[in-house]
Amino acid sequence: xxxxxxxxxxxxxxxxxxxxxxxxxxxxxxxxxxxxxxxxxxxxxxxxxxxxxxxxxxxxxxxxxxxxxxxxxxxxxxxxxxxxxxxxxxxxxxxxxxxxxxxxxxxxxxxxxxxxxxxxxxxxxxxxxxxxxxxxxxxxxxxxxxxxxxxxxxxxxxxxxxxxxxxxxxxxxxxxxxxxxxxxxxxxxxxxxxxxxxxxxxxxxxxxxxxxxxxxxxxxxxxxxxxxxxxxxxxxxxxxxxxxxxxxxxxx
Amino acid sequence: xxxxxxxxxxxxxxxxxxxxxxxxxxxxxxxxxxxxxxxxxxxxxxxxxxxxxxxxxxxxxxxxxxxxxxxxxxxxxxxxxxxxxxxxxxxxxxxxxxxxxxxxxxxxxxxxxxxxxxxxxxxxxxxxxxxxxxxxxxxxxxxxxxxxxxxxxxxxxxxxxxxxxxxxxxxxxxxxxxxxxxxxxxxxxxxxxxxxxxxxxxxxxxxxxxxxxxxxxxxxxxxxxxxxxxxxxxxxxxxxxxxxxxxxxxxxxxxxxxxxxxxxxxxxxxxxxxxxxxxxxxxxxxxxxxxxxxxxxxxxxxxxxxxxxxxxxxxxxxxxxxxxxxxxxxxxxxxxxxxxxxxxxxxxxxxxxxxxxxxxxxxxxxxxxxxxxxxxxxxxxxxxxxxxxxxxxxxxxxxxxxxxxxxxxxxxxxxxxxxxxxxxxx
Ligand SMILES: Nc1ncnc2c1ncn2[C@@H]1O[C@H](COP(=O)(O)OP(=O)(O)O)[C@@H](O)[C@H]1O
Ligand SMILES: [Mg+2]
Numbered sequence: 003x004x005x006x007x008x009x010x011x012x013x014x015x016x017x018x019x020x021x022x023x024x025x026x027x028x029x030x031x032x033x034x035x036x037x038x039x040x041x042x043x044x045x046x047x048x049x050x051x052x053x054x055x056x057x058x059x060x061x062x063x064x065x066x067x068x069x070x071x072x073x074x075x076x077x078x079x080x081x082x083x084x085x086x087x088x089x090x091x092x093x094x095x096x097x098x099x100x101x102x103x104x105x106x107x108x109x110x111x112x113x114x115x116x117x118x119x120x121x122x123x124x125x126x127x128x129x130x131x132x133x134x135x136x137x138x139x140x141x142x143x144x145x146x147x148x149x150x151x152x153x154x155x156x157x158x159x160x161x162x163x164x165x166x167x168x169x170x171x172x173x174x175x176x177x178x179x180x181x182x183x184x185x186x187x188x189x190x191x192x193x194x195x196x197x198x199x200x201x202x203x204x205x206x207x208x209x210x211x212x213x214x215x216x217x218x219x220x221x222x223x224x225x226x227x228x229x230x231x232x233x234x235x236x237x238x239x240x241x242x243x244x245x246x247x248x249x250x251x252x253x254x
Numbered sequence: 255x256x257x258x259x260x261x262x263x264x265x266x267x268x269x270x271x272x273x274x275x276x277x278x279x280x281x282x283x284x285x286x287x288x289x290x291x292x293x294x295x296x297x298x299x300x301x302x303x304x305x306x307x308x309x310x311x312x313x314x315x316x317x318x319x320x321x322x323x324x325x326x327x328x329x330x331x332x333x334x335x336x337x338x339x340x341x342x343x344x345x346x347x348x349x350x351x352x353x354x355x356x357x358x359x360x361x362x363x364x365x366x367x368x369x370x371x372x373x374x375x376x377x378x379x380x381x382x383x384x385x386x387x388x389x390x391x392x393x394x395x396x397x398x399x400x401x402x403x404x405x406x407x408x409x410x411x412x413x414x415x416x417x418x419x420x421x422x423x424x425x426x427x428x429x430x431x432x433x434x435x436x437x438x439x440x441x442x443x444x445x446x447x448x449x450x451x452x453x454x455x456x457x458x459x460x461x462x463x464x465x466x467x468x469x470x471x472x473x474x475x476x477x478x479x480x481x482x483x484x485x486x487x488x489x490x491x492x493x494x495x496x497x498x499x500x501x502x503x504x505x506x507x508x509x510x511x512x513x514x515x516x517x518x519x520x521x522x523x524x525x526x527x528x529x530x531x532x533x534x535x536x537x538x539x540x541x542x543x544x545x546x547x548x549x550x551x552x553x554x555x556x557x558x559x560x561x562x563x564x565x566x567x568x569x570x571x572x573x574x575x576x577x578x579x580x581x582x583x584x585x586x587x588x589x590x591x592x593x594x595x596x597x598x599x600x601x602x603x604x605x606x607x608x609x610x611x612x613x614x615x616x617x618x619x620x621x622x623x624x625x626x627x628x629x630x631x632x633x634x635x636x637x638x639x640x641x642x643x644x645x646x647x648x649x650x651x652x653x654x655x656x657x658x659x660x661x662x663x664x665x666x667x668x669x670x671x672x673x674x675x676x677x678x679x680x
Contacts, residue, residue: 053634077634094633094647097646109636113639
């Protein structure tokens with residue numbers, strides 16, 4: 003599904019290397035978790051994969067379903083099946099959430115040569131999916147993320163993911179700022195989307211989220227590299243002992 | 255006081271090219287307007303009020319030519335149920351116009367009203383314009399009152415069933431049109447006026463509006479199409495007690511447009527909203543100059559102006575709220591914003607507040623900025639192509655101004671025009 007090889011990324015405007023030879027492979031149907039200390043490059047990885055400006059890939063490759071994605075525009079990556087649930091979802095004043103969702107869904111369909119969803123089919127689908135995420139009609143009408151609480155923003159990300167039905171879902175600290183109930187909603191939303199044809203990359207600091215979204219593989223990212231890979235027990239180890247032990251062991 | 259020589263010469267040259275219509279009940283008003291022009295002189299480059307907009311081509315005796323442009327779009331408001339009043343190059347076209355009779359409103363051609371010995375228009379023609387000459391001079395409006403060759407005189411007595419659509423067609427590449435409309439809205443009466451069309455190669459238009467107590471008038475205009483056309487328009491409105499006046503202007507294309515609005519709130523609890531959205535590309539210069547005077551209790555005024563500029567286009571906003579002594583409980587709001595789609599475009603703004611009452615709430619803000627990159631990436635990451643994402647954000651930027659239009663169908667028609675303009679630039 004996703005195959006990253008020896009990825010080196012630096013900031014475009016600064017002489018600062020952030021990813022330093024990252025290898026990662028996510029198979030369809032699997033949930034991979036990435037954990038790592040603050041500043042290790044987790045968000046950078048998610049941004050580089052989704053095509054944000056400001057980063058320069060100096061070495062390595064990233065393929066989604068066998069296609070090199072690093073040269074694609076962000077919208078082309080989205081149409082190819084990439085989705086990033088942002089750590090900090092962006093507010094877009096004046097653009098209604100519903101308009102935004104419909105535009106996005108239909109733009110992707112168009113890019114893939116599929117027929118656009120009719121207004122009524124779209125509405126039906128949005129309403130049903132919003133309901134399970136406890137997103138009310140008012141939130142759908144309001145401008146994208148404007149005045150949303152932290153939890154509302156994160157649920158809105160999951161709604162977009164549910165509507166867009168991507169192939170690879172990257173969740174960047176979707177659990178941060180959520181209380182237990184909101185986290186449960188978000189996790190249920192993600193679990194509902196788990197299926198054989200879809201891969202997940204769940205970036206998180208805490209084991210907490212992984213209690214709800216059970217990962218198949220856990221990676222530790224430190225200083226721009228995957229330094230350790232293991233099963234769900236690795237997340238528990240981090241939870242109990244922090245990163246220090248693992249990092250010391252890796253350094254040794 | 256004598257005028258500076260350059261101004262004197264320019265004014266004389268312009269006046270020499272014009273003929274003052276003689277006779278009729280407006281003769282005195284026209285003569286008085288002429289002497290105002292002669293005293294003030296026409297705008298020059300050195301005038302403070304014309305600091306951001308060069309008046310030369312609006313003033314010069316020769317008309318700069320303007321090609322007639324075909325957008326391929328049907329004319330604005332084409333599919334609306336409306337009463338059409340058509341002018342071609344500034345001349346009323348009876349054939350193309352509808353029958354002017356409609357219940358609740360009386361519409362006459364200015365020339366016909368003028369011919370009468372007694373006409374109510376005499377109490378208004380040039381009167382609001384003359385009041386609007388202080389504290390800031392507006393010589394092009396006085397020139398208009400003196401030399402207007404056509405226009406309509408509208409008396410709103412009830413609630414006409416459909417809007418009046420003043421349509422300004424442009425056919426002659428060298429036309430120089432001077433139109434003057436006078437509108438009186440009676441107590442409790444209510445009407446909507448729609449205006450559209452490029453009008454002429456050069457267009458000088460003046461509209462004087464008197465809204466009586468509890469009357470209300472909605473004005474929506476779409477200035478556009480012919481890119482090379484030039485226009486200087488003035489709107490003078492006087493609002494009585496509990497009256498409402500709302501105006502929205504859409505401007506697309508046009509090398510030079512200066513829209514002045516001079517509003518006086520003279521009766522308590524009156525409401526005036528003046529809004530504008532403009533989109534400009536290349537050698538486009540658009541100037542909104544607004545002066546709102548609060549001279550009564552508990553009145554509300556809103557100025558909402560949004561400009562989208564690209565490829566070196568220029569936007570200007572000069573907006574003032576003057577709250578006179580005793581105009582307590584004034585609620586004044588003013589916002590002017592530009593969205594610069596590239597580094598070559600510029601927005602020049604001069605927002606002003608002058609307040610002589612102590613119990614008022616007035617706010618103003620002016621901003622200029624580019625498309626928000628974070629928002630753009632967010633939209634693109636969801637699969638929205640870049641150009642479409644920019645359009646979406648651009649329309650969102652303009653929305654606050656467009657929302658000032660009360661009629662949903664009219665607002666939709668305006669949005670469709672904006673979308674067309676954006677789409678043509680992909
Ligand atoms: N656009 C940027 N400008 C400056 N520094 C950046 C930028 N993006 C990332 N960084 C830096 O790169 C490092 C990795 O950041 P990030 O990917 O956000 O880490 P994480 O998500 O793992 O906390 C940090 O030191 C951060 O400050
Ligand atoms: Mg991060």
